[in-house]
Amino acid sequence: MIKNFIKTAFRSLLKNKGFTFINVAGLALGLAGCLLIVFYVVDELSYDRYNTKFESIYRVNSDLKYGGVVTSFAIVAPPLADALKHNFPEVEEAVRISPALNIRFKNGNEEIAEDKVIYCDPSIFDVFTLPMIDGDPKTALNDPNAIVITEAAAKKYFNKTNVAGQTLTINNDSIPHKITGVIKNIPTQSHFTADFFLSILSQESANDKTFNHFSFSTYVLLKPGADYEKLQAKFPELMRRSLGSSMNIDKFEKSGNYIRINLTPLKDIHLQSNRQRELSANGNIQYVYIFSAIALFILVLACINFMNLSTARSANRAREVGVRKVLGSSRWYLIAQFISESLMVTFVATLVAVLAAWLLLPVFNQLSGKSMAINLQTFTWLSPAVLIIVVVVGVLSGSYPAFFLSAFQPADVLKGKISSGFKGGVLRSFLVVFQFSISIFLIIGTLVIYNQLKYIQNKDLGFNRDQLLIVKNVNALNDPKILKQEIKQLPGVADATLSAYYPTNVVRFPNSVSSDQKTGLLTEYWSVDEDYLHTMGMHLSMGRYFSGQFASDSSAMVINQAAANMLGYTNDVLNKPLYAGQDNNKRTYHIIGVVKDFNYSSLRDNIGPLVMVMNQDWRTSLCIKVSTKNLPAFLAQAQHIWKTLAPTQQFEYTFMDEDFDALYRTKQRMGQLFLIFTTLAIVIACLGLFGLAAYAAEQRNKEIGIRKVLGASVSAIVTMLSKDFIKLVLISFAIAAPLAWFAMYKWLQGFAYRQEMQWWMLPAAGLGAVLIAFVTISSQSFKAAIANPVDSLKNE
Incomplete structure (x- = not known):
């Protein structure tokens, strides 16, 4: 009987080639789009699940309210990891991670800047699943000068992976770091990535005992059966005890301020965390919901097409149904026949859709910024999913036409009493309305x-990002000022500035600023030079900017309008004192100017308070205002100057407008x-x-x-x-x-x-x-x- 169903269905579909083509094309398009979205959603939902204990791993966060400003951080104080491990029996292990900035490794006579470098505790291999293929994970980072690298890094520097015992020299300290382990590459579905793991024991900040200075991403591995929400409820008392040793916690809280810590499950970080100092740019759960809904809509649209076209052809199939019933076919036999046709169309459309999705995946990866691939692991869930799609879509799409057509009475059909065409199709009209409602x-x-x-x-962001060239890693030079002076002599250079802080950078340094030494305001705290304002194309609303001619400007501040408003200043702001820092680390400044507000963060956020000080300690980049149209020639000249000053250093640069686009990519x-x-x-x-x-x-x-x-x-x-x-x-x-x-x-x-x-x-x-x-x-x-x-x- 099944053989007869298939044969009859095949003949019917072949007889109506136009109908079959439209149905197969519609379903294939819908299923291909649906599959691509499914690949995207599965990829987004799979972040950090490569860790075998991912359900027991949590990140510790900080929420700070200070001076009326609430800030959420993905980092906590250095001693908190040890405090959690030793004060709560629910915590099995804890690990701290911190990105290592401006790291350059020597490779022969060349120095290579690497941005995938982190400092971490030796316990990182106990918390995260990072399989080691060479070395011992239990002792790999016990030495301050130890380093663990990935397969990719090993092949890049040594062209092999069994390199335990070899050394890598970091230019910053010229100390050889012994490679004590090689791990497999971290999967792309990870909220943090690294190719080089340095021991956190080499960092002085790791021994900081204060609980009100946030610097490390911290993770805890809970014991089986531990309830993280109950654990969170114990944190306030721990923070009160810990903060009391370094500050007047009662006075701090009476002013309406607080420091709170909480936990985020590892599996939720990528899609549901958007805090300051995240280890990488995270996704957004809203996009997963939106695209899942679109996938469902597209699939429903394709199914509606099938039902519409099948019922629209009812007049063409009516006589066939009438004759079959006269010859003794039961209604259930006819229903099975029509559903067989639907399953066959769906099967063919699904094969076409899988092939189309496979061919289009590279293009989709480029558009979505992913690196998805169809492999054996994909087939473990794709094969049953395809089978389910064929059955569910085939039955759902074919069920209404099957029941509709099989219900025709032979006498009415053969007398021509069945209404045909578009008119009279109430359900078809409803489905068309549904389709176009979604489309509109x-x-x-x-x-x-x-x-x-x-x-x-x-x-208008309050600064001009066009024609701004940023040369990176200038702190590798003995004196970055020489590079700045040489570059400014080139034709086509309007101005240049040395700093680590730019509106499109991720580098942030918050600091406490107060006007009365009592009530503090947490602000952005940027170190700049005297050429910063002009180079960035920013404007003052009052006062003046820094000048190298005034020695007193070393204790001067330029603030933005948002900071002036929050500090309670209106027009009478110039020469007012400001106190930066906390407790014993306070320093007195005086305001010399107010810069007009400019966007230094996402346009999702309001412009916050910001202060600038003239300080040359942080000079990681040289930003150049270029006015020439012959950029290749200018870049060649700039690179020549760089190589003269730093022959072993790579010349790396970017354009600020590209960095801005990357924020919204x-x-x-x-x-x-x-x-x-x-x-x-x-x-x-x-x-x-x-x-x-x-x-x-x-x-x-x-x-x-x-x-x-x-x-x-x-x-x-x-x-x-x-x-x-x-x-x-x-x-x-x-x-x-x-x-x-x-x-x-x-x-x-x-x-x-x-x-x-x-x-x-x-x-x-x-x-x-x-x-x-x-x-x-x-x-x-x-x-x-x-x-x-x-x-x-x-x-x-």
Whole structure:
């Protein structure tokens, strides 16, 4: 019987090639898009799950309220790891991690800057799953001058992996570090990545005993069965005891301030953590929800197409059903027959979709910034998933047509009493409205997202990021000032400044600033030189900027308007004293100027308080304002100067506008993906509409012939065939527009600086949907309208 089902289904599908092609194409497009999104979602949800004990690993966070400003950090005080391990029996192990900045390894006569370097406790191999292929993980980092590297680093420096016992020299201290272990490369699905692991025992800051200075990412491994929420409830008492030894905790808390610690599960860090000093840029759980919903929508659209086209063909299959029933076929036999056809179409479409997803995966990786691949591990979940898709989609898509067609009465069918065509299809009309409601919703969402991204790109940030070249690692030079002076002599250089702090950098240093030595304000604290303001294209609202001609400027401060407002100053701010630091480490400054607010963080955040001091201790980069159009020639000259001063150092640079774009690259990628999947949803909806228009025209061909004989024009017939569909699209717009407006309004509230929704977006989306639908329908309508009426009436 099953063989007969397959054979009959194959013949029926082959007989109706156009119907089969549209169904296979629609389902394949939908499934391919759905699979790509599934790959993305699975990749996002798999972060840090390579750790065998990931469910028991938690990161310790700090929440600080000081001077009315609440800041959430992904780091805590140095001694907290040891305190947690020894004060709470629930904690099995703890480890601290800190990124190592400006590390350069000697490789022959060349020095190579590496940015994937961390300092960590020896216990890192007890907490995280980092398989060691050469060396002993229990003792690998017990020596302060030990280093563990990954396979990739070993091959880069030694062209082999069995390198335990070899040495690497760090230029900063010129001390050979003995390689005590080689581990497998950290999976890309990790919230932190590193190729070099240095012992934290070599860092003086690791021995800091104060609990109010945050510096390390800290993780705890809890014992089996431990409840982390109950553990968190014990933290306030620990913090009160610990902070009491270094500060007046009662006075601190009475002022409305606090320092609190809490835990974040390791598996939640990538998607649900957005704190300051994260080890890397995290994802966003909202994107997972959004794209999961889009995948479901696309799949539903493809299934709707199948149901619409199958029921639209009911008149063509009606006589077949009638004859089969007269010859003794039961209704359940017919249902099984139609579902067999559906399963066959779904199976073919799924094979095409898997092949298409595999071919498109490299392009999708480029768009999404991922490095996903289909491998044996992928097939462990993909194979059963594909089987489930075939069965579920095939049965769901084919069930309504099967029950609808099998319910025809033979007598009515053979007497021609079954209504045909587009009219009378209430469910089909509902499904078309549903399809285009989704499509219009996505169109409006895409317009809003792209409008916001364009606003971000063009917003006046308070500084000029164009033509700013940043030369990195200048602290490797004996005197970076010489490089600055040499560069400023080159033609096409407007100005240059030495600093570690730029609006697009991730380097941040918060400090406490007060106007009365009592109430503190936590601010950004930037060390700059006298050329910083002009190079950045910033402007003063009052006062003056630093000058090398005034020795007193070493104790001067320039603050931004936000800091002036929070400190309670309005117009009378110049020469006011400010106190920076805490307790015994306070230093007195005087305000000489106020710089206009500029964005130094994401546009999702309001501009916070910031102070600048003239200090040459932090000079990691040279920022150059370039005014020449011949950048290649300028870069060659700059590199020549660099090589003269540092022949063994690599010349590394970036452009500030590129760094700014990188801050919003994830959002830009999400916008591009949103556009692509919106387009895919529209194409699928149009495929279904195209098929429906074709069958509507086919079922009304005799009516069209009679109308033409009676003098109807082509335009009148096209209008007649199109108006029913256009009405449905307009109903879809009425449903989707307010929902999309509300959803995108909520999305925009996440930005402190945003472009409000424009009125033209709704009519533009509605008009676009109507035009797309009309173009899709009109090809079939026009074809039916110009047909010779003799062909349709000759059989009457």
